[in-house]
Amino acid sequence: MEIRAASVTAFYLYDVAEQIDLATLRSTLRAGAAAKLQTATSAPSYLQYQTPPLVVDGNQVGVASIDGFSARLKFFDYGVVSLALTRPFEGSWAELIAASQTYIENEALESRAEAAVRGLVRRCPEAMVKAREQYVAEDYLAVAVMSLETPLSSDELLAQRGEVLARIVRGERQPLSPQEQDEVLRNRLSYLANDLVIPTWNCAFIYDSEPGAIAALELFEFANSQLLEFRYYDDLLDSELGRIYAMLQVSSWWNNLFGRGYVRAAHQLHALFIDVNELTDRTENALKIVGDIYAARVFNLAAARLGLARWKQSVGDKLKTLDDIYRFAVEQVAISRGQFLELTVILILVLELVLFFLGIMK
Numbered sequence: 538m539e540i541r542a543a544s545v546t547a548f549y550l551y552d553v554a555e556q557i558d559l560a561t562l563r564s565t566l567r568a569g570a571a572a573k574l575q576t577a578t579s580a581p582s583y584l585q586y587q588t589p590p591l592v593v594d595g596n597q598v599g600v601a602s603i604d605g606f607s608a609r610l611k612f613f614d615y616g617v618v619s620l621a622l623t624r625p626f627e628g629s630w631a632e633l634i635a636a637s638q639t640y641i642e643n644e645a646l647e648s649r650a651e652a653a654v655r656g657l658v659r660r661c662p663e664a665m666v667k668a669r670e671q672y673v674a675e676d677y678l679a680v681a682v683m684s685l686e687t688p689l690s691s692d693e694l695l696a697q698r699g700e701v702l703a704r705i706v707r708g709e710r711q712p713l714s715p716q717e718q719d720e721v722l723r724n725r726l727s728y729l730a731n732d733l734v735i736p737t738w739n740c741a742f743i744y745d746s747e748p749g750a751i752a753a754l755e756l757f758e759f760a761n762s763q764l765l766e767f768r769y770y771d772d773l774l775d776s777e778l779g780r781i782y783a784m785l786q787v788s789s790w791w792n793n794l795f796g797r798g799y800v801r802a803a804h805q806l807h808a809l810f811i812d813v814n815e816l817t818d819r820t821e822n823a824l825k826i827v828g829d830i831y832a833a834r835v836f837n838l839a840a841a842r843l844g845l846a847r848w849k850q851s852v853g854d855k856l857k858t859l860d861d862i863y864r865f866a867v868e869q870v871a872i873s874r875g876q877f878l879e880l881t882v883i884l885i886l887v888l889e890l891v892l893f894f895l896g897i898m899k
Contacts, residue, residue, distance in 0.1 A: 562664035641708035
């Protein structure tokens with residue numbers, strides 16, 4: 538047996554609400570669960586959440602194992618639910634390649650995962666602030682190897698199994714080209730002689746002790762939750778900017794005179810700008826890595842492979858556009874009000890002239 542201890546974890550993350558009231562959720566789940574409900578996170582002490590997510594074993598809330606995977610749910614206060622499906626593995630490298638190929642972007646498993654999350658969210662409506670009808674979703678597969686029949690350093694593992702590791706994170710049964718293999722393995726990280734992380738945009742390979750693997754899984758899950766939120770707000774800003782552009786283009790002499798359309802647009806823009814800024818800041822600052830260089834480097838590498846910086850930049854650019862439109866709307870309101878005052882003064886002068894010529898006013 539080449540691999541003595543390993544795990545395959547499929548993460549399915551969903552943006553289910555604008556916020557989740559974790560205290561209310563905890564009370565609701567306790568009321569409908571078995572006598573003991575474990576809700577503490579297993580994250581290492583150097584991973585410090587601003588608001589610790591609520592972590593619940595699937596069996597305790599009626600989410601039975603799915604296709605042989607044990608279920609664990611994590612509720613983040615910024616509206617994300619993560620369902621982690623994990624199964625242990627032992628066997629050959631060829632079998633591990635086959636497992637990754639099966640579970641990377643597995644539509645049947647994803648469908649069952651979403652159904653399970655929707656069912657649980659429906660049970661706790663009072664804990665969901667502005668619940669979503671349509672979920673934005675992310676999925677990610679993580680393969681963690683903790684023990685080998687013949688212990689190897691990370692360099693030895695790469696030398697002997699580099700081609701296999703590349704196929705695992707790509708989910709391919711067929712050999713990869715040398716160029717693709719080099720591309721995959723170039724983005725890797727080792728700190729000690731016997732640990733290794735190789736992330737891609739939808740799968741990661743982890744070679745570490747069990748505590749190290751747990752920490753890496755926590756980081757990959759959190760990075761995907763950030764990606765999910767930035768994707769949601771990027772889509773939201775796209776649709777809102779399109780709607781506001783259309784609103785500003787609708788004009789009439791009455792609205793132009795009083796600036797009513799611009800006033801309404803300015804209020805909506807300001808509220809949206811504040812809301813999105815607040816929520817994205819809370820998402821970005823939800824986790825702090827304290828005193829662990831390796832964990833920080835793993836998170837940065839995972840974020841880079843997920844393209845997190847590009848999504849953050851996209852949201853930032855659209856917020857800047859939103860702010861520019863808001864300033865334009867405010868200026869138009871000021872112009873409209875100035876024009877209205879000028880028109881009022883002219884009307885008063887005309888009225889005085891009419892009254893003067895009629896002999897009413899002297």
